[in-house]
Amino acid sequence: MAAMAKHRQKTEDTSFDDSTRDLTAVEDFSHQGDDDEDGDGPVVFICGKCKLPVGDSLSWAGSEDGQNQIHLKRVTDNVLVGKESHLYEPTKRSRCLIVDLSCRGCHSSLGMVYVSTPKNLDYKRFTFCFNVADIDSYVLGSANQMVAAEGPKEQPVTLEYRGIVEQQLTEMKTLAVSMAQRLEEIEAGLQEGCDES
Structure with missing residues (x-):
């Protein structure tokens, strides 16, 4: 009986023996x-x-x-x-x-x-x-790729950046006013030409 138990123990040990793993x-x-x-x-x-x-x-x-x-x-x-x-x-x-x-x-x-x-x-x-x-x-849980939370890189608003934007807006405003004046002159010239005929 003891020999059988010893054989069973030996069989179980070799069945799950981790030392022989490659x-x-x-x-x-x-x-x-x-x-x-x-x-x-x-x-x-x-x-x-x-x-x-x-x-x-x-x-x-x-x-x-x-x-x-x-x-x-x-x-x-x-x-x-x-x-x-x-x-x-x-x-x-x-x-x-x-x-x-x-x-x-x-x-x-x-x-x-x-x-x-x-x-x-x-x-x-x-x-x-x-x-x-x-x-x-x-x-499960091994995924590591994520979408960035922030949008595209935006330039921070600094005093220098604000000055550049204001200068560009002033130039555009000046250009729009001069174009409006020129358009008025052209319209006035056309009106005079129509009145004379």
Whole structure:
């Protein structure tokens, strides 16, 4: 009995052993379900082809580097679960029955659900296992582009600027008055020409 408990403990420890992780794409996803210390929000996982949302990090169940997979407890209605199970052999000693996962939008393959597993793979049973290569992710709150609050750059009104504007207005006023006088002279000349004839 003690030997069996020790074997079970050893199996569980190796199943979730973080010390054997190498830096792969899975590691990018592996911390998304945790409350990150740097304040990142939840992650939305999307189909790699048509970008439909398939799940989020609030239903995180784990990850596996060896197979480049992430595991979720729940998924959206955009994930189609296959009806037919088939044999899958991840290693020579492990035979499993799985059903395929595909995207409702583009019907591309996304991963699998393990329906029957040997004891050492029980932690995968009935979780949605997504292939990291087939999905993308978006961290909520990661957008940083903003529209500037102020309008176009306006020149501040200084005494110098005000003086220039007043000078231009005076010049325009003078020009308008001289044009009006000239127009009166032309009209008067035309009137005299009409009266003489």
